[in-house]
């Protein structure tokens with residue numbers, strides 16, 4: 119549906135639209151999934167009986183662990199791909215739809231099915247777990263991603279007149295491709311630099327200048343690094359008006375710092391906007407311009423997002439905290455139902471029109487954290503305590519004087535059976551004196567994470583940038599675990 123029209127629908131109309139799409143998904147698409155055929159048979163679920171969102175919310179969840187390869191099934195995630203065959207089509211498609219397909223003639227019918235279902239593109243999950251899981255797209259899925267990404271740019275207030283530099287690392291990851299495809303859809307000028315490892319910050323800064331980019335898109339840490347490099351060399355960026363950040367959590371302190379840095383470089387009223395997306399969704403959402411922190415604007419015709427109690431799985435009401443659960447409504451190829459993201463939303467989903475732009479699509483609160491769970495990939499055990507890396511990052515980010523930092527986990531004296539040690543490396547901005555810093559950091563970390571660093575080492579900025587691999591790694595190395603693998 120047309121985004122402008124969709125953005126003005128009432129909650130009742132949106133619900134009607136989503137229920138119609140859910141019914142079709144469950145009766146005409148999900149039977150093509152080997153995984154869900156097995157699950158539904160085992161749980162004695164008749165997908166055709168699901169009529170409302172309430173019915174749908176009784177179906178079982180899918181979670182990350184359901185996708186991870188096992189010894190019995192090393193290609194488990196492929197069981198989620200929709201693969202129709204003539205028998206399944208006859209069994210599950212309504213007669214009129216089948217006749218419509220056949221009326222096209224054999225060649226065109228096959229071409230249609232191929233466009234709908236044949237995997238032709240993939241992005242991978244980037245978790246810290248050993249298994250990187252591919253999510254496949256058919257041609258139609260790529261078009262859905264294109265539509266979603268174009269909407270994302272529209273929500274951010276970017277137009278065809280904007281020139282965008284895409285600083286995401288060139289990789290089979292959602293962030294890079296969503297940005298590239300979004301530009302192809304809207305017709306905006308989008309230049310992909312490939313990120314620090316491909317192009318480095320000096321060349322990136324030069325390109326931003328050369329093309330008079332008005333929009334920058336990338337990972338928060340690297341975008342900030344490039345801005346700092348530009349400021350150091352006396353470059354001005356008066357034309358930059360939008361910075362879109364993704365792939366990593368955007369700490370408030372960094373958002374503020376990016377805005378200040380750009381202000382010093384002559385750009386006025388710059389919007390620094392966060393996005394939310396994940397590989398399994400094959401799409402991403404953004405906050406609207408002028409509504410920083412006002413929630414991610416959802417696309418109710420492309421996906422159903424739910425908020426559930428992270429412990430019991432029970433549905434939560436509008437505006438209530440809980441775990442984010444995702445179902446694509448237009449998905450083909452790799453399709454997950456009621457996928458538990460492990461992300462916790464503070465403030466959940468609200469239906470009131472956005473106070474900044476008036477769009478009526480549901481909004482997911484901007485405050486998203488990770489679920490406190492042992493299986494959580496962002497939790498590590500240090501000195502016998504579970505430590506959230508996000509919490510450590512938040513503490514370090516809250517120190518105004520800290521320009522860059524890295525946390526190293528190691529064993530005392532390099533002894534593999536020794537005690538865990540936490541070493542924090544920090545670099546300061548110009549003119550800051552580090553004297554009392556270590557004591558304040560220890561206290562703040564003990565309070566927020568229950569562990570304190572054994573050692574705090576102050577390094578010159580260039581040395582720390584080198585350690586972080588800002589110009590050489592796909593993603594900067596904020597946390598380095600040197601302990602032997604168990």
Ligand SMILES: [Zn+2]
Nearest residue numbers: 406472474475
């Ligand atoms: Zn808005």
